[in-house]
Structure formats: structure tokens, C-alpha cells
Amino acid sequence: MMIEMQKQKLHAEICERIxxxxxxxxxxxxxxxxxxxxxxxGLSCEVTGAGFSSGQITHRKTKEYLKEVESVGFIRANNxxxxxxxxxxxxFARFGVVFPLRDGKGRVVNFxxxxxxxxxxxxxxxxxxxxxxxxxxxxxxxxFITTSIMDAASMIEAKVLDNRDAVICIPDGKxxxxxxxxxxxxxxxxxxxxxxxxxINATQGLQGRIMPKGYVTKTKKKP
Amino acid sequence: xxxxINQLRKIARNIPVRKxxxxxxxxxxxVFLREGSIGIQKVLDSASExxxxxxxxxxxxxxxxxxxxxxxxxxxxxxxxxEVNHSLVEDDFAKGExxxxxxxxxxxxxxxxxxxxxxxxxxxIHEHKQVMRTPMNYYYVLGTVVQDMGSxxxxxxxxxxxxxxxxxxxxxxxxRDQVVLYAQQIGELFSQDEQxxxxxxxxxxxxxxxxxxxxxxxxxxxxxNKRHQSVLTAEKQNACVQFLSGKNxxxxxxxxxxxxxxxxxxxxxxLLFVIASTYKMNTPLHALVQGTSGSGKSHLINSIGQxxxxxxxxxxxxxxxxxxxHYTKDELVDKLLLIQDYDGLDEEAQFAFxxxxxxxxxxxxxxxxxxxxxxxxxxxxxxxxxxxxxxxxKAEVYYxxxxxxxxxxVDESDEQTRRIITHQNKNLAGLIDHKKExxxxxxxxNCMRCIRPYQVVNTYAxxxxxxxxxxxxRRLNSHYQAFVKQITILHQxxxxxxxxxxxxxxxxxxxxxxxxxxxxxxxxxxxxxSSLRQFYDLMKRHIKKLCATAKPNEFQFxxxxxxxxxxxxxxxxxxxxxxxxxxxxxxxxxxxxxxGFKYKIVFWDDMEKIREKIKGELxxxxxxxVHGGSIGMEHQDPQLSxx
Numbered sequence: 001m002m003i004e005m006q007k008q009k010l011h012a013e014i015c016e017r018i019x020x021x022x023x024x025x026x027x028x029x030x031x032x033x034x035x036x037x038x039x040x041x042g043l044s045c046e047v048t049g050a051g052f053s054s055g056q057i058t059h060r061k062t063k064e065y066l067k068e069v070e071s072v073g074f075i076r077a078n079n080x081x082x083x084x085x086x087x088x089x090x091x092f093a094r095f096g097v098v099f100p101l102r103d104g105k106g107r108v109v110n111f112x113x114x115x116x117x118x119x120x121x122x123x124x125x126x127x128x129x130x131x132x133x134x135x136x137x138x139x140x141x142x143x144f145i146t147t148s149i150m151d152a153a154s155m156i157e158a159k160v161l162d163n164r165d166a167v168i169c170i171p172d173g174k175x176x177x178x179x180x181x182x183x184x185x186x187x188x189x190x191x192x193x194x195x196x197x198x199x200i201n202a203t204q205g206l207q208g209r210i211m212p213k214g215y216v217t218k219t220k221k222k223p
Numbered sequence: 224x225x226x227x228i229n230q231l232r233k234i235a236r237n238i239p240v241r242k243x244x245x246x247x248x249x250x251x252x253x254v255f256l257r258e259g260s261i262g263i264q265k266v267l268d269s270a271s272e273x274x275x276x277x278x279x280x281x282x283x284x285x286x287x288x289x290x291x292x293x294x295x296x297x298x299x300x301x302x303x304x305x306e307v308n309h310s311l312v313e314d315d316f317a318k319g320e321x322x323x324x325x326x327x328x329x330x331x332x333x334x335x336x337x338x339x340x341x342x343x344x345x346x347x348i349h350e351h352k353q354v355m356r357t358p359m360n361y362y363y364v365l366g367t368v369v370q371d372m373g374s375x376x377x378x379x380x381x382x383x384x385x386x387x388x389x390x391x392x393x394x395x396x397x398x399r400d401q402v403v404l405y406a407q408q409i410g411e412l413f414s415q416d417e418q419x420x421x422x423x424x425x426x427x428x429x430x431x432x433x434x435x436x437x438x439x440x441x442x443x444x445x446x447x448n449k450r451h452q453s454v455l456t457a458e459k460q461n462a463c464v465q466f467l468s469g470k471n472x473x474x475x476x477x478x479x480x481x482x483x484x485x486x487x488x489x490x491x492x493x494l495l496f497v498i499a500s501t502y503k504m505n506t507p508l509h510a511l512v513q514g515t516s517g518s519g520k521s522h523l524i525n526s527i528g529q530x531x532x533x534x535x536x537x538x539x540x541x542x543x544x545x546x547x548x549h550y551t552k553d554e555l556v557d558k559l560l561l562i563q564d565y566d567g568l569d570e571e572a573q574f575a576f577x578x579x580x581x582x583x584x585x586x587x588x589x590x591x592x593x594x595x596x597x598x599x600x601x602x603x604x605x606x607x608x609x610x611x612x613x614x615x616x617k618a619e620v621y622y623x624x625x626x627x628x629x630x631x632x633v634d635e636s637d638e639q640t641r642r643i644i645t646h647q648n649k650n651l652a653g654l655i656d657h658k659k660e661x662x663x664x665x666x667x668x669n670c671m672r673c674i675r676p677y678q679v680v681n682t683y684a685x686x687x688x689x690x691x692x693x694x695x696x697r698r699l700n701s702h703y704q705a706f707v708k709q710i711t712i713l714h715q716x717x718x719x720x721x722x723x724x725x726x727x728x729x730x731x732x733x734x735x736x737x738x739x740x741x742x743x744x745x746x747x748x749x750x751x752x753s754s755l756r757q758f759y760d761l762m763k764r765h766i767k768k769l770c771a772t773a774k775p776n777e778f779q780f781x782x783x784x785x786x787x788x789x790x791x792x793x794x795x796x797x798x799x800x801x802x803x804x805x806x807x808x809x810x811x812x813x814x815x816x817x818x819g820f821k822y823k824i825v826f827w828d829d830m831e832k833i834r835e836k837i838k839g840e841l842x843x844x845x846x847x848x849v850h851g852g853s854i855g856m857e858h859q860d861p862q863l864s865x866x
Contacts, residue, residue, distance in 0.1 A: 042256050042416060144267070145231070151251035158260040159414045160267060160385075173227040175234070183234050192235060193270045194228055194242045197250040 012107035014072045019100050019108040022051030026097070034097050037116050041150070048099065048153040049133060053113060055094040073126055074111070076206050092126050092206050099149055101130030104181065112149050112171075112202070123149075123202035128176060135182045136166035142191045143183070147173045148200050164188075172199045228273060241270035259359050259415050261385040343423075345430040353434070355427050359384060359415055362427050365391075368435050373397075375431060383413045396428040455669055463666070463673040468716035473735055476670075476713075482663035485526045486646045487639045491631050493739045495527045495612055497709050498629060502535065502559040502610035504676045504712055506705040509580055509611045511565065511625065513753045514633030515795065519643065520614035521563040523633065527612060528561045530667040535559055542568050547575040548587040550605045555579065560611040565624075573624065579607040580627045626698045629706075629743045632753020677715055679708040681728040686848045687737075690837045693747040703744070707736040730849045737841050745834055750806060756830065758799050759808065761789050766824060779812055779821040 026034055026045045034052040038045060045051070058066055058075060066089070069075050073092070080088035092098075093113020101110035110130035115122040132149050133156060144167040146152045152169040161167060170179050173196065183189070232240055243266055245251070254262040343355050345364075353364045363380040375396040382389045390412060394405055402424050410417030455463070469475060477493055485492045491512070498510040514520045528536050538561040562568070568576065578585045586604040593599050613628065649655050684704060693699055711718055711728040718726045749756055765788050770778035786796040800822065803809045807826060814820040 041252050042414075043252075047414075146251065148250055154250075154252040154255040155263060157414055158255050158263045160260055160263050170227070175227055175230050180234050183231070186235075189235060189238055192231065192238055192240045193267060194231070194240060194273075195245070195251065195266070195270075196242065197245045198248060 008103075008109075011072060012103065012105075012109050014068050015074075015100075015108045015110070018057065018069060018072065018074055019051060019111075021057060022053055022098050022111075023049070025054055026050060026052035028052075033117070037097060041154075043153055043157050047157050050153070051098045051100065053091060053093045053096055053098045053111075055091045057091060058089045073206060090206060093122075093124060096122070099132055099153065101125075101132045102134040103130050103178070104135050104185075106134060114150075122207070123200050124207060125171070125202055125204045126206070128204060129178065131178055131182055132169045133167070136168055136186060137164075138185055139188050140164055140166040140186050141188050142166075142193070143168065143186065143189055144193045144195060145170050146195045146197070147171065148197050151195060151197055171202060240273050242273050243267070243270045259385070260383075260413070261359065264385050343426060343430075345427075345434055353431075355423075355430060357423050359419070360413070360423065362423065364427070364431065368431055370435070370439075372435075375428065375435075377431070381409055381413075383415075386413075388413070396424065396431065402428075455672055459669050460673060463670045464716055466666075467670060467673060467713075472714055472717070473710075473739070476667070479663045479667050480527070480530060482659060483526060483530055483667065484660050485523065487642045488523060488634050490739060490742050491523065491634065492527065494629070494631055494743060495523065496530065497706065497713065497739060499527055499531060499559050499610055499612055500671060500674070500713060501705070501709050502531075503557040503608075504709060505678065506701075506708065507608060507610040508702060508705055508709070509628035510613065511628040511630045512612065512614045512633060513630060514614070514616065514635065515754050516616050518633045518635050518754075520616075520633050524561050524563060524612045524614050528559065529664050531559050531671050532668045536561065538563070540564065540567075542572045542576075544569050544571040545575075547572060547579060548585060548589075548603065548605060552604065552606055555605060555607040555609055558609040560609050562611065562613045565613040565615040566617050577623055577627060579605070579609075580611070583607055626695045629702055629740070630746050630753070631743050632746065632757070635754055635757050674712065674715060677712055677720075678723075678725040679711045679728055680721060680725045681707055681711070681733075683728065683730060683733055683848050687733055687841070687844045689744060690748060690840065692833070692837070693744060695747065699744065699747055703736065703740060706740055707732050710736050710739075730845065733848060734845050737845060741838065741841075745830075745837070748833065748837065749830065750828075751808075755799055755802060758789070758791070759803060760830065763824065763827065765789065775824070775827070777823065779823050781814070781819045781821055783819065 023045070025031060026038075031052050031054070034050075035045070038048075038050060043050065057069065061069075066075065070077065070089075075089040075091050078088040078090050082088050092111060093115055095117050096113045096115035098114075099112045100108040101112060103109045108130070110128075111126040112132060113122075113124050113126075115124075132152055136143060141164045142162075144155060144161075144165065146155065146167060146169050148171065149169050152167050155161065155167045168179070168182060170176075228240060228242065232238075245254075245266070251263060251266065254266055258265070343357050346354050346356070348354055351366050355362045355364075361382040361384065363382065365378040365380055369376050377394060377396060378391065379394050380389055380391045390409060392405065394401055396402060403421060406417045406421035406424055409415070409420050413420075466472075466475060473493065476496060477489065480492050480496055495510055495512070498508040501507045512520045512524060525538070528538060535557065536559045537555075540563050542562070565573075575585055584604055584606045586602050588600060588602045590598050590600050611628070646655075681704065684707075689696060689700055689703055707728060710732040711726050714732065715726055718729065720726055746753055746756075751759055762785050765785065766778060766780060767775055769780065769784070782796055782800055785791070785800075786793060789796075791799070800809065804811060804822075808824065808828070809822045810825045811820050812823050
């Protein structure tokens with residue numbers, strides 16, 4: 001049991017660190033595209049907490065760090081070898097906007113990525129933990145439940161929530177243990193609004209390499 | 224999805240669950256982008272209660288097999304049942320929409336009118352509040368927009384429609400950076416598209432600019448065309464000319480004035496009318512009406528004023544000390560001025576007024592700042608050419624003022640009081656036809672519009688001399704001559720013209736002038752002013768009655784005797800006595816301060832006699848004029864004739 005908890009803590013710590021990188025990343029000068037993408041949808045990273053996974057998280061990092069990140073499932077080693085001879089990595093939601101999912105203690109434990117540069121937007125979760133945007137406060141009286149992350153983000157952005165209102169996202173309406181736990185915590189709850197939108201069928205885990213449009217892979221043979 | 228909801232209901236016991244289903248291929252983000260927060264609020268409002276256990280209905284429509292004939296309503300109801308779930312989505316939306324519009328209406332019940340969200344326009348709520356409505360926000364502009372074309376500083380209030388939240392700020396819409404920054408701020412606060420808000424603000428700028436220019440144009444137009452000449456129809460003009468060329472014109476005018484609502488005061492009203500009618504002639508005259516307070520001076524003046532074209536009449540109740548200097552150059556030209564309370568004017572204003580009356584213009588040298596901030600001096604001149612009717616309560620007006628105007632008193636007798644009371648009562652009883660009153664006024668106005676200024680030749684001017692007893696004879700004489708001229712001008716449709724187009728006065732004019740002006744002349748002759756003269760005459764009559772047996776010269780009386788008999792207030796009576804004592808008409812003979820003094824009359828002047836004498840003399844002169852002869856000046860001079 002203790003080991004399990006420690007494991008969780010470690011997982012959350014690493015995710016938190018990754019999220020910090022991603023969150024800083026979207027505000028970088030070079031991250032013009034994800035910012036415009038968000039703006040086109042009327043969202044802002046400050047309110048929704050969106051980050052940007054540029055695929056460069058492995059760049060110039062220590063092996064220990066990469067190991068940690070890999071243990072969480074954010075990157076996966078590839079058989080492609082880089083210029084400098086290092087191993088290449090596949091990154092979760094490469095060149096995509098990333099939303100953090102949090103656990104009951106408010107720690108980031110999971111990510112939801114939207115790769116917008118592909119021909120068809122690819123939605124995926126890193127794992128099956130956490131709730132977007134967070135576990136609702138215990139004193140919440142009215143709970144809005146959306147079935148997609150973008151809906152939840154739009155609701156936050158629209159500022160339609162009153163005091164003691166909260167929104168959570170139950171992806172595609174599949175109630176998972178963490179959702180059950182979150183709702184059970186709410187003692188003051190007196191109303192639930194279920195907002196249903198079309199299913200998205202997001203995948204889970206790090207997918208294979210799908211390159212963005214017009215991206216040409218440059219592989220180098222081993223010297 | 225219904226399974227999930229059922230599961231949810233199990234988790235959260237006894238908590239009502241409402242549900243919204245968005246239409247196909249639509250998510251909240253699309254709604255948000257299209258309609259903003261309002262859209263999302265609409266969707267949330269359209270959520271409907273899920274009460275029963277949800278069963279998938281779509282796939283299993285209930286087959287309807289009637290076993291027995293049902294009432295019609297039921298059939299319809301049952302028939303429709305399977306469709307309910309199909310149309311759920313649309314119904315929810317419609318409901319949400321309705322609730323939303325109701326909410327908006329509740330907030331702004333008075334703003335029911337439909338507005339076109341595509342073309343917002345500036346609506347003016349009142350002078351200091353304008354609004355531009357867009358589908359998302361209302362933009363209010365509070366206060367007035369600065370008239371300086373170089374800036375557009377306004378107080379802006381943005382109201383978000385969905386929440387009713389209001390943001391206020393002062394902003395210069397011509398400052399591009401400021402506008403962009405503000406649009407960003409508002410966008411963040413209301414979570415709306417900042418570019419849209421910026422576009423709205425730019426539109427608002429355009430609209431305000433247009434509005435401001437329109438206002439300026441209007442102001443310009445109203446400034447330029449201040450003096451408008453009303454044009455008479457040929458019909459009306461003919462009627463007026465016919466009236467003006469009729470016999471007994473002065474009598475006709477007098478009747479019309481009476482119809483217009485002036486009761487009694489026969490001689491005064493004619494005098495005032497003629498004086499007022501000089502306003503656009505060569506020599507305008509001025510009248511000063513004296514009377515105690517509440518005797519109807521202002522009423523008289525106003526009634527006469529209403530008989531003149533309203534575009535030419537300026538009525539002033541109060542004049543500040545320097546305001547005469549700041550009229551535009553020709554604002555006081557060809558005008559009739561009514562001042563209801565001449566004592567109310569302070570020294571400086573009276574001085575300016577006197578100058579306007581006699582000099583025809585006043586100029587003041589003042590400093591002003593030019594546009595570079597340098598102090599410059601300039602002389603500002605106001606031209607004047609007007610007739611005036613003034614009312615005052617003060618018995619002794621400043622001597623300078625008196626000389627410039629003809630002085631006339633208000634009839635303060637009991638008869639007049641009775642006449643006024645009858646008129647008032649008739650008015651209240653609804654016996655007076657106000658339409659007729661109005662018609663009379665309008666007819667007189669039209670007549671005045673028909674009268675044109677002419678030069679007048681008075682060949683008899685040297686044949687008539689005013690009594691030498693009168694004070695300030697120089698001015699009075701010129702007043703009299705001007706008055707004769709005016710009478711001729713009023714008769715302009717009956718008089719002959721010479722080769723130069725000048726009107727020729729006839730002896731009749733002199734006679735009429737003398738008749739009308741006689742009271743005014745007498746007031747100038749008299750030592751006492753109008754109201755004091757009336758009081759003194761009454762007092763003498765009363766004393767004579769009291770001392771039927773004794774000698775009137777030695778009869779002593781107190782103030783109380785007179786006060787009670789003549790029904791005068793204590794203060795008024797005291798004042799009259801004081802003045803009479805000063806002028807040595809009465810003398811204090813005994814008594815004590817605490818028990819009242821006794822008085823006797825020492826000077827039994829006989830104004831009636833003097834009146835008759837002067838009248839006789841004037842008539843004699845006039846008769847001579849009519850018959851072609853003349854009585855020279857030397858016959859009139861009391862010093863020469865040894866009287």
C-alpha cells in the first residue's frame with residue numbers, strides 16, 4: 001500500500017514537472033501556432049491551463065530525467081538515432097495542445113493532447129487517471145458535467161460558472177472510478193447538469209509516429 | 224449515454240440530474256465561438272429534468288392499436304408520443320431561448336424595440352446618455368461628448384448582456400493604443416473576443432463622430448438664422464391693411480387691446496401700446512410704469528407685449544450686471560424689451576441700459592486670450608435700437624432713468640380693483656372666450672407686422688408747446704414730438720406722402736397724441752409721483768368729509784384715521800406720510816412718538832384745476848392749428864405773461 005502511494009506521488013511529481021515545461025512552452029515566442037489555435041477557439045492558456053507539447057522535451061536533458069519522463073509514459077524510446085548519437089524519442093501529443101488532468105490532491109497526473117496539425121485532429125489521453133480541470137470543491141452545489149475536454153474548457157473560458165458551481169469532464173460519458181470518487185465527495189451538491197456533445201473516442205497512451213502535415217522525416221544512418 | 228446518467232444517479236443519490244444534448248457535430252466550443260457566454264448560458268438554461276429511468280426510446284416506438292375509440296385529444300397525444308424524444312433537442316433550445324429573451328426583457332422592460340444587431344446605431348436615451356447595442360454588449364456613452372473636434376474623451380459604460388455586469392471608464396476614443404488596450408481588458412473581463420470589442424469601439428467612434436458633427440451643424444444653423452421673419456398670407460395682410468386704414472384707428476386698437484385681456488387703464492394701455500410700437504421706427508420711445516406692488520404693472524406690460532410679434536419681443540425678469548455688454552452686435556436692434564422689475568437691475572446694468580436707450584450703442588473694452596494664450600484687448604460694441612416697457616415699484620427712480628422714459632402710473636383706484644376682480648371671476652367662471660383673446664392678440668401682431676417705418680414730416684411741430692410747468696421739458700418735448708410721429712406712422716395707410724416718400728402728419732395726430740400723452744405729461748408736471756398723487760387726492764377728499772364743520776386747514780388727524788379709511792397698509796401709509804411731510808404738503812402738529820403723531824394738511828393743491836388749465840391751453844393751441852392760426856410761444860410762458 002505504502003509503495004503504491006509512493007509510486008503515485010512520484011508519478012504526480014514527474015507529471016507536475018512536465019506540465020511546468022509544457023505550460024512554459026506555450027507562452028514561448030516560438031509557440032505561435034498553438035496559441036493561434038487556442039485563440040481561434042476563443043480559449044486562452046491562462047484560464048484553461050493548456051500547455052504545448054513541442055516534442056523537444058528530450059532536448060539536452062540528462063538521462064535520469066528522460067528515464068523519469070519515460071516512466072510516466074510521456075515519451076517512448078525510438079530506434080531512430082539522433083545527430084549526436086543519442087536515442088530518439090517519441091513524444092506524447094507531439095506538436096499538440098495539452099490539457100492537464102488532476103487528481104484529488106490537485107496534482108497533475110495525466111494529460112489530454114490534441115494534435116491539431118494533422119489532417120484529422122488526434123485526441124488522446126496519456127493514461128486513465130485524473131479529472132479535467134480538477135476535482136470539484138467539496139462545497140460545490142451545482143455540478144456541470146461535459147463529455148469532452150474542449151466543452152469544459154469553453155465553459156471555464158465563458159465564465160458562466162457562479163460561485164459554488166463547478167464543471168468536470170467525463171470523457172465520452174464513461175464514468176471512471178475517479179469521477180465516482182469526486183462526485184461522492186460533494187456533500188452540498190443539489191443539482192447536476194449533464195451536457196452531452198458528440199463522442200470523440202480519444203485514444204489512450206502514446207501512439208505510433210504520425211507526422212504532421214508536410215513533415216519530412218530526416219533519418220541518419222549510424223556512422 | 225443514458226446508462227452513464229443512470230449510473231450517475233446511483234452515485235449521487237436524490238440529486239436531480241438535468242440534461243442537455245447538443246445537436247449533431249456541435250460542441251460547446253462552437254456555441255461559445257458563435258454566441259459567446261450568452262450562447263453557453265442559453266444551452267445551460269435549456270437543460271431539462273431527467274426524472275424517470277431512462278430507456279432508449281428511439282429504437283422501440285410504441286405500436287398503437289386502439290381497442291376502443293378514444294376521445295380525440297387522447298388520440299393526438301398518443302400519436303405524438305413517440306416523436307417526443309426526437310424533437311427534444313430543438314424543444315430544449317427553444318425553451319432556453321425563450322427563457323433568455325424573457326430574462327433580457329425583464330432587465331430592460333422599456334427597451335422593447337427591435338434593434339438590428341447587424342447595423343448597430345446610436346440611440347439617444349436622453350441628452351446625457353446614448354447607447355449602441357450589439358448582440359453581446361450595450362455600450363453606453365454617459366455625459367456629453369467634448370465639442371473639441373480633436374479629441375473624443377467620453378465616459379463609457381459597457382454592459383455585458385448575459386450577466387448584466389457593467390464596466391465604466393473614461394477613454395479617449397481617438398487614442399488608438401488606449402482603445403486596443405481597453406478592448407483587451409474588456410475581452411478578458413467578459414471573456415469575449417477582444418477583436419470584436421475593438422471593432423465595436425471603432426464603430427462607436429464613427430457613430431459618435433457623425434452625431435457630433437450633426438449636432439454642430441444644427442447649432443450653426445440655429446445660430447445663423449435667429450431672426451426669422453414671419454410671412455403673412457395675402458388674406459391676413461388685406462384684413463390688417465383694411466383695419467389700419469379705417470376711421471377711428473386708435474379706438475379700434477384700444478378695443479382690441481381690451482379684448483386681448485387688459486382690463487381698465489384706458490389711457491395707460493393706449494400710451495404703452497403706442498410707445499411699444501415705436502420699436503422699429505426711427506425714434507424709439509421708452510415707458511416706465513410706476514405702481515405699488517401687486518397693482519398689476521407686470522401684467523399690464525406683459526399683456527401689451529403679447530400684442531407684438533413674438534419674434535421681436537425680449538422679456539427680461541432679471542438682468543445681471545454685465546449681460547448687456549455681451550449681446551451679439553445686432554441682437555438688440557429693432558426689439559421690444561420688457562423688464563418686469565426695473566429696480567431689480569443693479570447699478571451697472573441700469574447704467575448700461577441708459578446708454579443703450581440714449582446713445583444707441585455700448586462698447587466695452589475687454590481682454591481676451593487668443594489661441595496662443597496671449598492676452599489681447601478688444602472693443603466689443605453692442606448696437607441698440609429698441610423700445611422698452613419697464614415696471615418699477617420705486618416711487619423715485621434715479622433721475623437719469625426718469626428723463627429717458629415716459630412715466631405712467633397704474634390705476635390704483637377701487638373701481639379698477641373692482642373691474643379686475645370681475646374679470647378674474649368671469650375668467651374662473653369660464654365666461655371669457657380665450658380664443659377671442661388669442662385672436663385679438665394675433666390680429667394686433669399681424670397689424671404690427673404690416674406697419675413699416677417711415678420718415679414723418681410734422682409741419683405743425685412749431686405750433687404746439689407743452690406747458691412750461693413740466694419738469695425736464697427738453698426731453699419731454701422730444702418725446703412728445705416722437706409720439707406724434709408714431710401716431711402718424713400708425714395711421715400710415717391713411718396719410719399723404721410727399722415727393723420724398725415721407726408721411727405728412729395731420730393736426731388730428733397732434734390731437735390724439737396730446738390726448739393719450741396727457742396723463743404722462745401731467746405726471747411730469749406734478750410734484751408727486753403717480754401712486755402718491757392718487758393717495759394724496761383720496762386723503763384730501765377724506766379729510767374734507769371728516770371736517771364738515773371745522774376749517775379744513777386746522778383739522779388734525781392721525782395716520783390711523785387715513786389708514787383705516789383708505790385701506791392702506793401701515794408701512795405704506797407711513798411712507799406716504801413721510802414723503803408728503805418732506806415735500807411740505809402736510810405738517811406734524813403734535814402728539815407723541817408712542818401715542819401717534821397728529822398731522823394737518825398745509826398745502827391744498829388742486830391738481831384737477833391745473834389739469835384742466837393745461838388741457839385747456841393745449842386744446843386751444845390745437846384748435847388754432849386746425850384752423851390754421853397759431854398762438855406763439857410767448858403766450859404760453861408763465862414768466863412772460865406774469866402768472
